[in-house]
Amino acid sequence: MKLEPKAEAMLAGEMGAARMWAVEHQLQVGRMFDASDMVEVSQAHMMADPESMGEAGVALIEGFAALPEADRRVAIPMITDPRGVDLNYYDPLGQTEDMANLERRFIAACRSLGIMMTNTCINYQTIMSPVRGDHVAYGDTGVVIYSNSICGARSNFEGGPSALAAGLTGYTPRYGLHLEENRRATRRYVVEEQPRGLTDWGVLGAVVGRRAGSYWEVPVIEGIETVPTSDQAKHMGAAMASYGSTPLFHIVGITPECAAIEDVDGEGLRGEKITKDDLDEFRGGFGASGEEVDVVVFAAPQLSLVEMGEVAALCRGRRRHDDTAFLVCTPAGVYADAKSTGFVDAIEDFGGRVLQGTCFYQQYAREIGEANGWTRLLSNSAKIVNILGGYGYKPALASMEDCVASAEAGRIV
Amino acid sequence: MVKVLRCHVGIGPRVEGEAMVANDNFSARYDLDRNRGVFSRPEHALAGQSYVDKILVLNTAKGGVATAWMLYEMMSRGIAPKALLLNSANSILAQGAALANMTLCDRFDAGDVTQLIATADRVRVDPEAGEVTMLDAN
Numbered sequence: 302m303k304l305e306p307k308a309e310a311m312l313a314g315e316m317g318a319a320r321m322w323a324v325e326h327q328l329q330v331g332r333m334f335d336a337s338d339m340v341e342v343s344q345a346h347m348m349a350d351p352e353s354m355g356e357a358g359v360a361l362i363e364g365f366a367a368l369p370e371a372d373r374r375v376a377i378p379m380i381t382d383p384r385g386v387d388l389n390y391y392d393p394l395g396q397t398e399d400m401a402n403l404e405r406r407f408i409a410a411c412r413s414l415g416i417m418m419t420n421t422c423i424n425y426q427t428i429m430s431p432v433r434g435d436h437v438a439y440g441d442t443g444v445v446i447y448s449n450s451i452c453g454a455r456s457n458f459e460g461g462p463s464a465l466a467a468g469l470t471g472y473t474p475r476y477g478l479h480l481e482e483n484r485r486a487t488r489r490y491v492v493e494e495q496p497r498g499l500t501d502w503g504v505l506g507a508v509v510g511r512r513a514g515s516y517w518e519v520p521v522i523e524g525i526e527t528v529p530t531s532d533q534a535k536h537m538g539a540a541m542a543s544y545g546s547t548p549l550f551h552i553v554g555i556t557p558e559c560a561a562i563e564d565v566d567g568e569g570l571r572g573e574k575i576t577k578d579d580l581d582e583f584r585g586g587f588g589a590s591g592e593e594v595d596v597v598v599f600a601a602p603q604l605s606l607v608e609m610g611e612v613a614a615l616c617r618g619r620r621r622h623d624d625t626a627f628l629v630c631t632p633a634g635v636y637a638d639a640k641s642t643g644f645v646d647a648i649e650d651f652g653g654r655v656l657q658g659t660c661f662y663q664q665y666a667r668e669i670g671e672a673n674g675w676t677r678l679l680s681n682s683a684k685i686v687n688i689l690g691g692y693g694y695k696p697a698l699a700s701m702e703d704c705v706a707s708a709e710a711g712r713i714v
Numbered sequence: 715m716v717k718v719l720r721c722h723v724g725i726g727p728r729v730e731g732e733a734m735v736a737n738d739n740f741s742a743r744y745d746l747d748r749n750r751g752v753f754s755r756p757e758h759a760l761a762g763q764s765y766v767d768k769i770l771v772l773n774t775a776k777g778g779v780a781t782a783w784m785l786y787e788m789m790s791r792g793i794a795p796k797a798l799l800l801n802s803a804n805s806i807l808a809q810g811a812a813l814a815n816m817t818l819c820d821r822f823d824a825g826d827v828t829q830l831i832a833t834a835d836r837v838r839v840d841p842e843a844g845e846v847t848m849l850d851a852n
Contacts, residue, residue: 460782
């Protein structure tokens with residue numbers, strides 16, 4: 302892989318041990334995907350919750366944080382994905398002091414590197430949306446698929462270590478979605494049933510993702526008659542990325558790289574129908590009508606201010622069942638706005654709790670489930686119900702309205 | 715005659731071990747109980763089985779980015795697979811393998827790797843050469 306002189310200097314150790322590690326890491330990844338060179342990136346976004354990183358991952362970052370300032374500071378604006386512990390509210394969730402301390406150590410190390418602790422997986426809604434053609438190094442699959450598909454930016458899934466490497470060097474290996482030829486459609490889907498609410502968009506994304514089924518497939522979708530809101534596109538993308546490991550999709554006439562199907566070379570592909578039955582079959586896998594529900598969760602992705610307002614409106618004048626916990630995850634910036642607009646108070650009056658800067662499935666989900674005796678979980682996120690089966694939950698899916706009504710009833714309506 | 719499977723150049727050290735094969739996909743977040751070292755997702759073809767020190771042979775990567783940290787975290791505790799052989803890795807598995815120094819190879823010339831190798835086969839993986847050698851073949 303060809304390196305710029307600056308990256309060569311980093312590799313030679315002339316700009317410190319952290320940048321040398323970073324280029325070595327990028328060379329290994331680039332070689333596996335036949336990258337010919339590196340591409341400059343304008344931002345990095347790092348997924349790094351303590352459950353995933355463990356002691357080893359946090360110690361790695363602390364090692365970099367102990368370097369001289371010139372050797373440790375990131376080279377480009379770099380932000381973070383949700384934390385695993387809300388340090389204002391962890392004991393009541395059953396999280397331990399050890400978990401909180403690992404989080405505290407990680408936050409201190411990141412600050413020392415000059416990383417901005419935004420703790421969000423909706424940075425494209427809340428921090429700075431990338432621009433079409435903008436090469437970035439984003440973690441969180443939901444962030445990547447939205448940025449590629451809706452914004453027209455260029456990013457691979459950059460896991461925490463690679464996002465950090467990009468932050469330290471300002472480059473990432475040029476492979477995958479940084480190359481135009483990998484952004485063309487490879488699978489074509491024709492939607493027969495129009496999605497309406499957030500969960501419908503998530504279900505559609507999940508069905509497409511499950512069918513496409515690979516990082517290297519690019520779905521193009523026809524038949525969508527309405528332009529989705531940012532929140533709807535967010536749920537669609539997050540679910541597609543979760544079920545298919547899919548980093549990019551196009552919607553004909555809606556997403557920026559696909560005014561017409563010919564723009565993504567999709568006209569010769571065989572169209573596969575997505576019918577009402579396909580969507581209902583998916584929903585049927587996560588139905589549990591009438592069952593008692595232990596915890597209702599709004600997360601994955603974190604809620605925008607608009608979603609916070611929608612949940613708050615549904616909560617007003619009602620009260621959750623004593624045996625059903627009710628959790629809402631949003632970034633600290635949105636929390637501040639949701640507090641001033643009265644949304645947080647409405648959710649708390651309902652008996653819910655708004656967690657700041659976390660996302661439920663990244664919060665030691667297995668441990669908090671065991672500590673609270675939570676098994677049956679209900680959410681409006683098609684993404685989170687996919688993830689949590691492996692964490693010992695019995696997840697169920699319902700619309701936002703039905704989630705709130707189920708929390709009130711104590712059983713799934 | 716020793717049977718050698720050709721694949722793309724991979725990541726990590728040369729290793730030998732026992733294969734565990736399934737026509738299913740892989741995510742450390744979605745599929746594993748990393749404390750116990752077993753596949754925990756009930757729907758996974760390897761549900762309930764220990765992956766520790768196995769050469770896992772699966773179809774492709776699924777899910778999110780957490781696996782990039784998790785492979786490193788699993789290796790640090792010694793409760794990890796010895797290698798991953800896939801039809802198609804994604805960026806996250808490559809990044810995770812690079813950080814963890816875990817052996818990873820994909821894209822096999824002879825076709826579906828989950829059909830080419832069987833559970834309990836002993837294999838040697840050489841990612842630098844892009845070769846997997848079947849040690850039991852005769």
